[in-house]
Amino acid sequence: MNNITEKGKQASVDGFAHEHIAVGLLMKKYQNVSLVDLPLSPYDIIIAFQNSDGEEDIIKCQVKTATKSVKFTGGTRGGIDRQYISGVKEYIQSTKTSDVVIGVTPITEHSFDLYFVPTVLIGYLGQKSISINRIRGLKNNYEILEHCKDKAYVLEKCREYGII
Numbered sequence: 001m002n003n004i005t006e007k008g009k010q011a012s013v014d015g016f017a018h019e020h021i022a023v024g025l026l027m028k029k030y031q032n033v034s035l036v037d038l039p040l041s042p043y044d045i046i047i048a049f050q051n052s053d054g055e056e057d058i059i060k061c062q063v064k065t066a067t068k069s070v071k072f073t074g075g076t077r078g079g080i081d082r083q084y085i086s087g088v089k090e091y092i093q094s095t096k097t098s099d100v101v102i103g104v105t106p107i108t109e110h111s112f113d114l115y116f117v118p119t120v121l122i123g124y125l126g127q128k129s130i131s132i133n134r135i136r137g138l139k140n141n142y143e144i145l146e147h148c149k150d151k152a153y154v155l156e157k158c159r160e161y162g163i164i
Contacts, residue, residue: 011065014065015063015065018063018064018065018104018112019035019044019045019063020035021104021112022044022045022061022063022102022104022114023035023045025112025114026045026047026061026114029142030047030048030049032047032048032049033045033046033047033048034046042062042074042091042093042097042098043060043061043062043097043098043099044061044062044063045060045061045063045102046058046059046060046061047059047061047145049146051146052146057146057149059099059100059145059146059148059149060098060099060100061098061099061100061101061102062074062093062097062098062100062101062102063101063102063104064101064102064103064104065103065104066103066104066105066115066132067105067106068131068132069103069129069130069131069132070101070103070115070117070129070130070132070135071128071129072092072093072101072117072122072127072128072129072130073090073091073092073093073128073129074090074091074092074093074097075089075090075091076090092122092128093119093122094119094122094123095119095120095123095149097119098119099118099119099148099149100116100117100118100119100145100148101117101119101122102114102115102116102117103115103117103132103135105132113139113140114139114140115132115135115138115139116138116141116142116144116145116148117130117135117138118144118148118149118154119148120148120149120150120151120154120155121154121155121158121163121164124155124164125164134163135161135163136161137157137158137160137161137162137163138158138161138163143157144157
């Protein structure tokens with residue numbers, strides 16, 4: 001295999017591995033977490049947890065590998081299978097497709113940071129990606145994850161963190 005094919009294959013493996021890593025880390029905190037086994041779904045993970053009102057809440061999460069930035073697009077193929085042409089067109093994650101995009105960033109070979117980017121923020125920003133340097137306040141921020149559907153809370157916190 002040539003170098004481009006090897007890079008594509010590794011990117012594909014990393015993507016699947018990062019989904020499992022995110023599930024494992026989230027499961028340690030929330031217990032009731034699962035990978036979604038629906039190949040056409042715009043999200044990868046479901047978290048079911050008890051919110052501050054004592055009611056069950058469900059969060060739909062899309063996982064992205066994030067080395068320098070977190071991408072918000074879906075509907076295209078990457079990795080080794082990038083020539084695959086599906087009937088799905090590229091889209092930007094929104095509140096209609098998921099609740100949060102989780103950027104998985106490798107720190108070392110065996111440790112990772114999770115950047116929780118709510119789709120309400122993605123809609124507000126109106127862009128296809130964001131630098132992880134700009135969203136440091138969202139790194140491992142489980143409060144943002146738990147309040148990701150609350151637009152007023154998310155925007156207030158993101159102003160506080162200097163993201164917007």
